[in-house]
Amino acid sequence: MRIRHLLLAASAATLAIAPIQAQEITVPDYPETRDDGTSETIFGQTIADPYRWxxxxxxxxxxxxxxVEDQNEVTDAILASLPLRDTFKQRITELTDYERFGLPEEKNGRYFYTRNDGLQNQSVLYVREGLNGEARLLIDPNEWSEDDATALAGYAITEDGSKLAYAIQDGGSDWRTVKVLDVATGETMSDTVEWVKFSAIDWAKDGSGFFYSRFPATGEGETFQALNTNHTVYFHRLGTDQSEDVQVFARPDxxxxxxIAQVSEDGRYLVVTSSSGTEARYEVALVDLSQPNxxxxxxxxxxxxxxxxxxxVGDxxxxxxxxxxxxxxxVSLDISQVDPQPVEIIPEQAETLEGVSLVGGKLxxxxxxxxxxxxxxxSLDGEPLREVALPGIGSAGGFGGDVDDSETFYYFSSYNRPTTIYRYDLDSGESDVWAAPEVAFNPDDFVVEQKFYTSKDGTRVPMFLVRSREVAESGEAVPTLLYGYGGFDISLTPGFSPSRIAWMEQGGAYAVANIRGGGEYGKAWHDAGRRSNKQNVFDDFIAAGEYLIEQGITPEDGLSIQGGSNGGLLVGAVTNQRPDLFAAGNAAVGVMDMLRFDRFTAGRYWVDDYGYPDREEDFAILRAYSPYHNVRDGVxxxxxxxxxxDTDDRVVPGHSFKYTAALQAADLGDKPQVIRIETRAGxxxxxxxxxxxEEAADILAFLGHYSGLDQAQ
Structure with missing residues (x-):
């Protein structure tokens, strides 16, 4: 369980549009943001925080x-005047309009999976009786709210396939409400569980109830900002009120x-994995469900x-x-031993091991x-059997199931290929297509390459580069969108996005830098980009931009950058450090105040990657790159x-609000620095x-205008 990781064919060439005449975008005056004069002295430094309100x-x-209303009014005026906005919206809509499936999960002959017919706002849950049976609708989240911002956020199925516990997410919040569905009748049962967050849901093998994790209820007005503590595992017995749920595991000390709790394969134990932050440092406990006391x-x-x-398998x-x-x-542990010691099953390889499934008697x-x-x-004793043949450069995952299954399902996707679902026969090793998309472009019109470049300290860093075949063969320098993340041991692997295809159809290139801080090369790669090494992340990303310009992939005034969450921090930091390098940037849901991030909701977990703002050594490092505190007036x-x-309760929007206010208060030249604030989106x-x-079209039109994509065709 990786806790930290709790989207009619036509040639692209036929889609080129006529050149758009350059036009000057008038930037309205920014709204005045009140400076309340807040400051404090931290480790002898006076730290101004004028927008803390x-x-x-x-x-x-x-x-x-x-x-928020005033800022959106200014931003909307700019976005409405962008030449490519309508073009992007229309084309991204066309590219999104294809049938999409989630991975099937089989229980007692029933196959459960999600499906989106193309433009449904939320994917719908179906069940089939048998692999090729007729699909029957079980849950349609599109009926839950008028704005379709209430989503199905996961589900768990009983072993006999008769009941389904499902999580509801409203307005993008991390909080979940869990309900139960009778699969045969399609009726929602009376069971309701609240205050669930960062939780697995796992049924007892006999279907009598399910295990889940929750935080205590918050006080009025604190639900979306208060720190989350005292995460506790409970058992909910089917047909009872939540007030009767039994506490199974807690650590008040x-x-x-x-x-996070999982039921063992044989159903006897509850495996509880505990962590204090985002770093993969766990303690694992067993609760013997046959001996409740x-x-x-x-x-x-x-x-x-x-x-x-x-x-x-057994012990x-x-x-x-x-x-x-x-x-x-x-490794394996024999729990029948008083002090079980790890026995190596599959040794470390040159490649990074991302995860393993035990299915069909195989690993x-x-x-x-x-x-x-x-x-x-x-084999279960670690003997190599075979490699699963994949279609090319891309990402594959899934392979779920039980130890006695004969089949499993997996997906494959890449930058130019939407997700295809495969059924894999565990005995023969053969893969068959279970669901393949029909898309409004020709994947072969786009080229996926991998490049390697050298960072500031000599480190070799990989980068994916995706362009239309026409652009790649021409060798022309074109406006390029560079994406990055660089944190929390998270790897950026190839995946499909309709908006990226739309960007490349307009003549642009798309690049993804696999910078340090991620998990692409294991623990050492992650460690090299966190805490005191965080500057390596920014150096790697800056070097990626320099490489794209030096190699003639993008012109000097044609580089846009984008990142979200920790990647939003990345965009904010490198924009401060090298504003001359980039034409435009999109900092999405970013962590922008590195001196106060640990005071809200899930922020306290991030100290593993960022350090502790209340420790002097860490404070000095954080202060040096915090986007909010390092805006360079006069540049x-x-x-x-x-x-x-406005409803993001993971990285609270105050980060982005304060950062934007700081940008707008400074003299930063003629280009706009504005904020787009979505409602009920989390x-x-x-x-x-x-x-x-809508959001993708706005972002690409903005980045495209200021990096010259308007003139690329």
Missing amino acids: LEDDVRVNPAVAQW MPELNN VDPRVLVPGFEHDYSYFGN TFYFTTNDGAPRNRV VASYLKDAKSQIRTY DYPAVLVTTA HGSGKPTDKAI
Whole structure:
């Protein structure tokens, strides 16, 4: 369990549009943002925070709500005048309008999966009786709210396939409400569980109820900003009120822990994985469900390493771990032993091990080789069996199921290929297409390449580069959109996006830099981009931009950048450090105040990557790159479009609000620095299709105008 990781064919050449005449975009005056004079002395430094009042929840403080309205009015005026806005909206809509499927999950002969007919705002859950049976609708979230901003955020199925517990996400919030569906009748049962967050949902094997994790209820006005502590595992018995739920696991001595529960393969144990932050340092405990009055047994103590449980056969429990293996390996623990010691099953490889499934009596291991997927199967004792043949450079995942299954399902996607679902026969090793999309472009008209470049300190960094075949063969320098993340051990692997295709159809290039801080090369790559090494992340990204210009891929005034969440921080930091390098940037839902990030909702978890603002050594590092605190008055900046949502309770929107106010208060030249604030959209998950299309069109039109894409055709 990787806790931290809690989208009619035609040739692209036929879609070129006539050149658009250059036009000057008039930037309205920015709204005046009140400077309340707030400052404080931290470790002997006076830190100005004049816009702290913008941290208040927009639903609570009318002044913040008015500021949001005023800012959106200015931004909307600019966006409405952009030449490519309507073109992008129309084309992204066409490219999004294709049938999409989620991975099927089989229980007792029933196959459950999500499907979107193309432009549905939320995907719909279906079930089939048998693999090729007729599809029957179970849950349609599009009926839950008028604005379609209420989403199905996950589900869990009983072993007999008769009941389904499903999570509801409203307005993009991280909070979940769990309800139960009778699969045969399609009726929603009376069971309702609230205050669920950062939780797995797993049924007892007999279907009597399910395990989940929750935080205590918050006080009035605190739901979307208060720190989350005292994460506790409960058991909900089917047909009872939540007030009767039984506490199964809690750590009141360590209220900062997250505690995630899984039922073991044989149903006897509850495997609880505890963590204190985002770093993969876990403690694993076993709750013996056959002996309810026995205290949990700590199986893996110490919060020193990643031990991620993925299945067991009897007393042999299987884990992926970085213990003694920075790129991860597979070990087993014999829980019948008093002090079980890890036995190596699959040793560390040259490639990074991303995850393993125990299905059909085999181990299916997913590896990353230079950020591209490789899938290998092994026997339970680690003997190599075969490699799963994949169509090319891309990402593959899935491979779920039970230890006695004969089949499993996986997906494959790439920058030029939407997700295709495959059924994999575990005995023969053969893959068959289960669901393939029909899309409004020709994937072969686009070329996916991998490049390597050198960062400031000599580190070799990979980069994916995607262009139309025509642009790639011409060797022409074209406006390029560079994307990055660089944090939390998260790897950027190839995936499909209609908006990226639309960008390239207009003549642009798209690049993804696999910078340090991610997980592409295991623990060492992550460590090289966090805490005191965070500047490496920014250096890697800046070097990527320099490489694209030096190699003639993009002109000097044609480079746009984009990143979200930790990637929003990335965009803010490199814009301050090298404003001359970039023509335009989109900082999405970013962490922009590095001195106060740990005071809101999930922010306290991020100290593993960023450090502690209240520790002097960490404070000095954070102060040096915090986007909010390092805006350079009197320097020409690129055009900046900040994007966030008023209901984001992961990275609270106050980060983006304060950062935008600081940009607008400074003299940064002639280009605009504005903010687009979505309503009821949260951090990104659960966003309705129509809102996602509108936002993508706005962003690409903005970046495209200020990087010269308007003139690319």
